[in-house]
Amino acid sequence: MDRKLTWYILAGMVLGVVVGYAVHIGIPVSEPWFGHLTKTFKLLSDIFLNLIKLLVAPLVLSTIIVGVAHMGDSGALGRIGVRALAWFITASFVSIALGLLMVNLLQPGVGAPIPDAEAARMVGEVKKQDFWDFTLSIFPKNALEALASNNILQILVFSIFSGVALSAIGDKGAPLVRGAEALAEMMLQITGYVMRFAPFAVFGAIAKVVAASGLGILATYFELLIEFYISLVLLWVILLTMGWIFLRQRIWQLFRYIREPLLLAFSTASSEAALPKMFEQLDRFGVPRRISGFMLPLGYSFNLDGSMMYMSFATIFIAQAYGIDLSIGTQVLILLTLMISSKGIAAVPRASLIVITGTLAQFGLPVEGVAMILAIDQFLDMGRTATNVVGNAVATSVITKWEGMLEVPEPAEAERPRAPSHTSHQGHGGLDLLRDKK
Numbered sequence: 372m373d374r375k376l377t378w379y380i381l382a383g384m385v386l387g388v389v390v391g392y393a394v395h396i397g398i399p400v401s402e403p404w405f406g407h408l409t410k411t412f413k414l415l416s417d418i419f420l421n422l423i424k425l426l427v428a429p430l431v432l433s434t435i436i437v438g439v440a441h442m443g444d445s446g447a448l449g450r451i452g453v454r455a456l457a458w459f460i461t462a463s464f465v466s467i468a469l470g471l472l473m474v475n476l477l478q479p480g481v482g483a484p485i486p487d488a489e490a491a492r493m494v495g496e497v498k499k500q501d502f503w504d505f506t507l508s509i510f511p512k513n514a515l516e517a518l519a520s521n522n523i524l525q526i527l528v529f530s531i532f533s534g535v536a537l538s539a540i541g542d543k544g545a546p547l548v549r550g551a552e553a554l555a556e557m558m559l560q561i562t563g564y565v566m567r568f569a570p571f572a573v574f575g576a577i578a579k580v581v582a583a584s585g586l587g588i589l590a591t592y593f594e595l596l597i598e599f600y601i602s603l604v605l606l607w608v609i610l611l612t613m614g615w616i617f618l619r620q621r622i623w624q625l626f627r628y629i630r631e632p633l634l635l636a637f638s639t640a641s642s643e644a645a646l647p648k649m650f651e652q653l654d655r656f657g658v659p660r661r662i663s664g665f666m667l668p669l670g671y672s673f674n675l676d677g678s679m680m681y682m683s684f685a686t687i688f689i690a691q692a693y694g695i696d697l698s699i700g701t702q703v704l705i706l707l708t709l710m711i712s713s714k715g716i717a718a719v720p721r722a723s724l725i726v727i728t729g730t731l732a733q734f735g736l737p738v739e740g741v742a743m744i745l746a747i748d749q750f751l752d753m754g755r756t757a758t759n760v761v762g763n764a765v766a767t768s769v770i771t772k773w774e775g776m777l778e779v780p781e782p783a784e785a786e787r788p789r790a791p792s793h794t795s796h797q798g799h800g801g802l803d804l805l806r807d808k809k
Contacts, residue, residue, distance in 0.1 A: 383571065383574035387573060387576070394578070394582040409579050411575075419742065425565075426565065426725055427523065428517075428519075429518075430725060431526050432526055432530050433554040437534070437552050439530070451770060459674040462674060463676070470602060471684075474684045509525065514529045591692070592747050596750055603758050607758065607761060610765050618768060628656045629764045632646075646667065649663075650664075659776055671763065674763055675759045677762065682709050689740030689741070727744075
């Protein structure tokens with residue numbers, strides 16, 4: 372289904388360009404039909420955006436509650452869990468900060484031919500809040516109000532408190548944790564349904580903007596794509612350098628081992644598709660399955676370096692395209708918001724778009740900008756997914772080396788998966804339990 376959806380989205384994009392350009396050159400702007408057609412195109416993308424907004428609150432609520440509640444089980448993991456989270460937080464901060472730096476240096480959105488930029492600038496003025504007002508606004512006085520208004524920061528605070536409390540009360544809270552898991556699964560399923568409408572949304576978004584602006588918008592898309600991939604290359608350099616500090620020359624060996632899952636992730640734009648091969652190749656690299664069985668699932672929720680960079684890059688790109696100036700202070704607040712709100716929803720298709728939507732709404736930026744980047748999101752997704760795989764492979768290997776548990780590698784070309792000989796390590800029983808779950 373995912374591969375078919377990709378082709379449908381590409382078809383929608385091409386058809387949107389063709390139809391939009393036909394309207395652009397064939398119908399004068401003064402004609403009533405021009406307005407009717409562009410409103411119809413916009414309706415398609417607006418329906419999709421409303422459905423995406425529908426997902427934000429319940430998805431963030433359920434996934435953060437489940438993630439925090441299950442982190443309570445990591446007490447048995449002790450030092451490994453703490454080190455893993457420290458690495459994840461550091462890598463996430465570096466990724467988002469690099470995204471903000473590059474998008475401000477390269478400015479791919481400046482001058483983009485967005486037809487309703489002036490209206491969006493008037494409607495989407497960034498909320499002027501000082502530090503004290505912003506800090507107070509994070510803490511909800513009514514959980515239902517936060518959910519109803521899609522206030523992502525307040526939802527996060529409530530979710531974290533809920534997850535910690537459920538973890539603390541143990542078995543008494545198990546039914547609520549299972550309920551949150553079921554809610555997350557339900558929202559994931561709904562997300563799948565919503566994404567089936569994506570080709571129509573892409574068609575509408577592209578057709579509308581090309582009808583109003585001509586083919587100039589395609590140059591903006593190309594610039595965004597090239598500059599985003601340049602930024603990803605820099606992030607790879609940083610991640611591999613961080614890995615080299617711990618692994619030294621074995622970092623290049625690791626890169627050879629993960630080539631296959633890396634290509635699989637890039638071609639399918641799916642981290643999950645690469646996961647089985649990732650386990651196998653890390654086995655051969657010398658990472659005990661009891662470590663990878665803990666680190667990779669945790670990393671898939673908390674350590675998505677490519678997605679982190681994309682969300683900061685895309686958020687500021689949208690602000691630039693609509694001519695909205697953001698102060699350094701506001702961008703730092705956006706960075707912190709993305710740092711927290713992106714955790715826990717990695718398994719959801721196009722999860723980054725949901726987080727971006729919530730962040731744009733949080734800071735009063737034009738949410739309709741998401742429809743603009745949706746058109747090339749598949750190409751951006753391929754790069755950020757491959758980066759997520761690299762980041763998690765490096766993190767897992769580094770933590771294993773840090774613990775003194777990295778073993779002698781097997782040939783990367785070996786067809787036979789490693790025998791589970793890692794049970795000789797003692798003192799990490801919690802990891803064995805997690806391995807059994809896998």
